[in-house]
Amino acid sequence: MDGADLLRMLRAASRGPVIVATARDGKADMVRLLDAGTDRYVVKPYSAAWLAALVQPS
Template sequence: MAQLLLVEDDAQVRSALTRALTERGHAVTSACAGMPGLTRALEDRPDLVVLDLGLPDLDGCEVLRMLRAVSAVPVIVATARDDEPEIVRALDAGADDYVVKPFSAAHLDARIRAVLRRGR
């Protein structure tokens, strides 16, 4: 279906989401931190980025701002941060959608499809 980039520092979450989204027909590449994620986004040109906020090298909103400066690729923030100021901050930084962990792979896949539909 879509070429996705998953930027997630937790290896177990990254592996589980990669497997689940691949099983749903997506091609998934991943990065474990913000700077490698930015590099992959620019090199691979994915259809959509799934971005965690709690990254080891950069705050996810900073990664999002840097990505927005050079790309219009759709971004879904997928994070455990569920407080309203964080959600507003991510959306203001350029996120196209925001999902709070834990979520099912089916839920994330539905959000991915919805964001990609809006971009057509």
């Protein structure tokens, strides 16, 4: 099972926010996971400050 499959299963059970943290930085990977329902897509490595900024309410 890959991350997109897991995300689809999660979305079937919950609409809570999801941030995907991955080493994959290709545009096709980003689009696939955004289409699968992620709210944010973060490419590793990332800083704690960047992650904190992403989880702040808008």
